[in-house]
Amino acid sequence: MAIEQTAPTGIGEVAAAKPAAPTAATRPLSRRSRVEMVLFLLPAFIFQLVWGWYPLVVAFVLSFTNARVRGPLSFTGLESYLRMANDPLVARAFQVTITYAVMSIVLTFVIPILVAIFLMEMPPRRMRWMMLLWFLPLSSIASTILWRYIYNAQYGLMQYIATHILGLPPQRFLNDPSQVLFWLIFPGILLFGPGLIYMAALQGIPASYYEAAEVEGASFWRKIWTISLPRLRPVISMLLTFAIIGTLQEFTWPQIMTGGEPGGASRTVVMYMYSIWGNLRFADATALAIMLFALIMAITIVYRTFFKEDPDV
Numbered sequence: 001m002a003i004e005q006t007a008p009t010g011i012g013e014v015a016a017a018k019p020a021a022p023t024a025a026t027r028p029l030s031r032r033s034r035v036e037m038v039l040f041l042l043p044a045f046i047f048q049l050v051w052g053w054y055p056l057v058v059a060f061v062l063s064f065t066n067a068r069v070r071g072p073l074s075f076t077g078l079e080s081y082l083r084m085a086n087d088p089l090v091a092r093a094f095q096v097t098i099t100y101a102v103m104s105i106v107l108t109f110v111i112p113i114l115v116a117i118f119l120m121e122m123p124p125r126r127m128r129w130m131m132l133l134w135f136l137p138l139s140s141i142a143s144t145i146l147w148r149y150i151y152n153a154q155y156g157l158m159q160y161i162a163t164h165i166l167g168l169p170p171q172r173f174l175n176d177p178s179q180v181l182f183w184l185i186f187p188g189i190l191l192f193g194p195g196l197i198y199m200a201a202l203q204g205i206p207a208s209y210y211e212a213a214e215v216e217g218a219s220f221w222r223k224i225w226t227i228s229l230p231r232l233r234p235v236i237s238m239l240l241t242f243a244i245i246g247t248l249q250e251f252t253w254p255q256i257m258t259g260g261e262p263g264g265a266s267r268t269v270v271m272y273m274y275s276i277w278g279n280l281r282f283a284d285a286t287a288l289a290i291m292l293f294a295l296i297m298a299i300t301i302v303y304r305t306f307f308k309e310d311p312d313v
Contacts, residue, residue, distance in 0.1 A: 056293070059286050059289060059290060060290055062282070062283065062286045063080055063081070063283060063286040063287040063289075063290050064076060064077060064078070064080070065283060066283055067282035067283035067286060068280075068282065069280075069282075076283065079283075080283040080284050080286070080287035081287045081290075081291070083284055083287075084284055084287050084288050084291060089264065089267075089272060090269075090272065090288065092264055092267070093264075093267055093268060093269045093271070093272040094269055094295075096181070096264070096265065096266065096267060096268055096269075097248055097250070097268045097269045097270075097292075098248075099181060100181050100184070100185070100247060100250060100254075100266075100268060101244065101247035101248050101250075103181060103182065103185050104185050104188065104243070104247045104250075105240070105243050105244070105247060107185055107186075107188070107189050108185060108188035108189055109239070109240065109243055111189060112195035112198060113195075113198055113229075113232065113236070115195060116195050116198035116199045116202060117198075117202065117224055117228050119199060120199065120202050120203070121220075143187065144253070144256050144257065147187050147257070148257065151173045151174050151183060151257075153170070153171070153172060153173060153175060156173070158171070158173060159171060159173070174257060174258050174262075174266075175261075175262055176262070177262050177263055177265035178265075180258060180261075180262065180265050180266045181265070181266060184253060184254055184257060184258070184266060197235060197239065198232060198235065201231070201232050201235045202228060202231075202232065204231075205227065205228070205231045209227050209231075210223055210227060213226065213227060233308070233309055234309045237307055237309045240303070240307075241300060241303070241304070244296070244299060244300060244303065245296055245300065248269075248292070248295065248296050248299070249270055249292070249296070250268050250270065251268060251270040251271055251274070254266045254267070254268060254271065255271055255274075260272075260275075269288065269292050270292070272288070273285050273288045273289055273292070276288065
């Protein structure tokens, strides 16, 4: 009579129940690693606290006082905010700022994305030459002086193109209230350095994605919509956040080019804030700064809430 032999069952069960060895991601940090992490983060935290949050808190407190250089401070409540809310120039400055921001983002943010995609479709040699011409780096001061001559209503290049080439009547350019914002934004369409970031991101997309799409018969525009733009989403999200914040705080370029003229048609909130501060109305200028900060924070929060960064979502 054969005796059936079976392997003991307890050993396999014990081996299966043995927990896996902890990996680098799950292993708890040692005390030294935690100390090093804190030391690395401490300078950034101190910098942000001193130059970011502390001035913000001080500005918020000063906006409720009579904020003067000398003499005691006194609490004035919402007087500065009410004064700014009832100032028609403040409403005009916010209108100009929002219009400038929307036009700037639409014209100088969307176009470079498409240009970067088209450049990637060119032969490598031609692409390098086009990159040099499109993303030509220029000093901000040099470009300001250059564009002031180009826009000159008497002998500027744009006036020559409008009258002698296009046959149009003489144009006012920066002196026209209805056109000044567009002509302030126009140089950003021709020279836009961050487009190089889009090209770097496009080069990081695996070629197998496009090859698989071509096998499936996808057209050029279909590949852009389903591959290029979704894979650029994290970069677009970051740069668009910076663009929203930067354009709503625009000061240097319109200040140098137009000084807010003609008739305040190019005067942004920060420019008006600067003029108020120059008149020693520190509380009003601070209240206006807080109002602008609240607008930027609200727009940024809404944008970050509804715009998804993950390309796979």
